[in-house]
Amino acid sequence: xxxxxxxxxxxxxxxxxxxxxxxxxxxxxxxxxxxxxxxxxxxxxxxxxxxxxxxxxxxxxxxxxxxxxxxxxxxxxxxxxxxxxxxxxxxxxxxxxxxxxxxxxxxxxxxxxxxxxxxxxxxxxxxxxxxxxxxxxxxxxxxxxxxxxxxxxxxxxxxxxxxxxxxxxxxxxxxxxxxxxxxxxxxxxxxxxxxxxxxxxxxxxxxxxxxxxxxxxxxxxxxxxxxxxxxxxxxxxxxxxxxxxxxxxxxxxxxxxxxxxxxxxxxxxxxxxxxxxxxxxxxxxxxxxxxxxxxxxxxxxxxxxxx
Numbered sequence: 001x002x003x004x005x006x007x008x009x010x011x012x013x014x015x016x017x018x019x020x021x022x023x024x025x026x027x028x029x030x031x032x033x034x035x036x037x038x039x040x041x042x043x044x045x046x047x048x049x050x051x052x053x054x055x056x057x058x059x060x061x062x063x064x065x066x067x068x069x070x071x072x073x074x075x076x077x078x079x080x081x082x083x084x085x086x087x088x089x090x091x092x093x094x095x096x097x098x099x100x101x102x103x104x105x106x107x108x109x110x111x112x113x114x115x116x117x118x119x120x121x122x123x124x125x126x127x128x129x130x131x132x133x134x135x136x137x138x139x140x141x142x143x144x145x146x147x148x149x150x151x152x153x154x155x156x157x158x159x160x161x162x163x164x165x166x167x168x169x170x171x172x173x174x175x176x177x178x179x180x181x182x183x184x185x186x187x188x189x190x191x192x193x194x195x196x197x198x199x200x201x202x203x204x205x206x207x208x209x210x211x212x213x214x215x216x217x218x219x220x221x222x223x224x225x226x227x228x229x230x231x232x233x234x235x236x237x238x239x240x241x242x243x244x245x246x247x248x249x250x251x252x253x254x255x256x257x258x259x260x261x262x263x264x265x266x267x268x269x270x271x272x273x274x275x276x277x278x279x280x281x282x283x284x285x286x287x288x289x290x291x292x293x294x295x296x297x298x299x300x301x302x303x304x305x306x307x
Contacts, residue, residue: 066167
């Protein structure tokens, strides 16, 4: 790359923490034969959040689903532009539909609440549009817990979390800030939490930009968001985990390195934790669709702790 091309790429990466095309909701629960209610509720700081409540009649158990960056509660149309360009360079140019996940959970005996984090899907804009890798988004996790506990037909339900990528980051930061909010939450299944620093260093590798430019990129991100790359890492937040957690990750994911998720796992002070590696692929999106292909381990985890 020429110096001008490097500068343009670094600036585009930094601006991606503030501006991106929202993905539309292209799939709905009734495609899988699921009854559902369109819901809305406030985040911890009042931002309006949009979602679905998928009831399982006769069940007193509920799973709250938190989605990854760029995605929404329905998934990501990454087979279409402009969303295809987000991950195409790493082979992630196929659609991810999360509605089958909710069907699996429903059929396993769970009510499901799935919603859009701030600045994604149909939820409200907030914080100047800044994506904070879990910091601001942690307020939405708290909001979803508050909603379940205040709603008449869910307030007495046993809660589990299905927190993907930034949804897991946000959950860990919420637990760092507000541990009491997780009293009674039984467990979490967490696909592919991610440190921005790890992802950005891999991005520089893919673009063949020398590694020392990470400092330049760090300053550009700070000017866009007020935060440094290190302040977007969930590795230290993992020390606040208090609930049984099942992590899983594509081992050879081109967006990160195994060391990043291993560090989170090592920092979790809970006795009941597991880390499962997905082998044979480099595509991060294969981790997001893994539950649809191989749900047994995750369903066993939920069943073990949500009695």
